[in-house]
Amino acid sequence: MTKTKHHHGNLKEALVTAGLALLEEGGIDALSLRKCAARAGVSHAAPAHHFDGLPGLKSAIAVEAFGIFSSYLQTAVDEGEQSAQARLKNLCRGYMQFGLDHGGLLAVIFGGAGLASYVPGAGKEEAHAYLILREVCAPFVGDHDDKRVIEAQVWSLIHGFTLLYVSGEFGPPHGQDGPFEAVMDLLNRIGNRPAP
Incomplete structure (x- = not known):
């Protein structure tokens, strides 16, 4: 044998x-x-x-996939200028780069039958990737704002854009900075401004 x-x-x-x-x-x-x-x-x-069967394997894969995703986000956030606006843009660029490099994983991390439900713990808010998002969004939460709404705005915008961008909706995905910059401009105008 x-x-x-x-x-x-x-x-x-x-x-x-x-x-x-x-x-x-x-x-x-x-x-x-x-x-x-x-x-x-x-x-x-x-x-x-x-x-413990396929669910156990999926759980282990989910932990690894979210670890890769978190690494992309944290690396991007830590690079370059560190103003609140720059960190937000860096986070979004890291998210988009993960989609470009790992489109298959991005498609199943948050999909209806995806990996998110296999991450041990209480859910997305406990995942490292979400905590990175929360930290980057914190400067944009005003005294009367619900932080979850601000986080959802940023997350929804960059997630949706990334899925469209990776699928080629804006032309060939690599080397096209114009659409990304336009989305960043929109993000700056949806009422997210550094809290006083």
């Missing part, structure tokens, strides 16, 4: 990596224990030893 190259320490990681690749290529419907095992080069029974 031929031994696989995966051992106790990295088989779980290999299965999660295989699952991420399947999601990128075919969306949530492409994900199965059998396909992950085949992609990782192990027997189809191997995932059962490491995960």
Whole structure:
């Protein structure tokens, strides 16, 4: 019998990596224990030893996918100018770049049958990515504003724009800064101004 190259320490990681690749290529419907095992080069029974069925594997994949997403956002926020407006723009650019680099993951993270429901904890507000969004939006919340409304405005605008941008609605997605700048102008005009 031929031994696989995966051992106790990295088989779980290999299965999660295989699952991420399947999601990128075919969306949530492409994900199965059998396909992950085949992609990782192990027997189809191997995932059962490491995960509690497909929901357990999806949970592990969700944690990894949201970790990648959070990393994109945090890296973008930390780069360049650090004024409140610049950090907001940086966050949006990081979101868009994640969509360009990981369109498959973006499509399943928040989709109806996506990965968000598999993230351990109380929900999106507890996820690191959401906390980054909350921190960047905080300077734009006035004394009488509901912070969740401001966060939803920013999130909805950049998420919707990113999905349209990645799908080519504004032309070839790479190298087109005009639409992004127009959306940033709109974001600056929807009443989000630094609180006094």
